[in-house]
Amino acid sequence: MTKKILNKENIFKDVKKHAKDVGSSEVQIAILTDRIKYLTEHFTKNKKDKHSYTGLTTLVNRRKKLLDYLSKTNTANYKKILEKLNIRK
Numbered sequence: 001m002t003k004k005i006l007n008k009e010n011i012f013k014d015v016k017k018h019a020k021d022v023g024s025s026e027v028q029i030a031i032l033t034d035r036i037k038y039l040t041e042h043f044t045k046n047k048k049d050k051h052s053y054t055g056l057t058t059l060v061n062r063r064k065k066l067l068d069y070l071s072k073t074n075t076a077n078y079k080k081i082l083e084k085l086n087i088r089k
Contacts, residue, residue, distance in 0.1 A: 006034060015084065025070045026081050032063040033085045 008022075012030040021027055039056045043049065067087075071078040081087070 006031065015081065025066050025073075026077060029063055029066050029070070029081055030085060032059055032066070033087065035059055036063065 008031065011034050012021075012027045015026045015030045016022075017024055017026070036056065036059050039052060039059070042052060043056075046052070067078070067081075070081065
């Protein structure tokens, strides 16, 4: 089974704050969103893959915590990230 290789530069090119930004909340949310989208597509083909489903729930919970943190600290960036990544909250 092959793992998807993320092209992180394309994922967060318009989300990052500066040239070397790889750890801000916005960037982490963008990376998690891409991984979540990949896993949801994976489950259309592999319905019985329960181990990956467990991983998906942990990714969703981690993204939710980051979104909650961002909404408390910087509401403007929170709204922007929801629009850019098409996340409904």
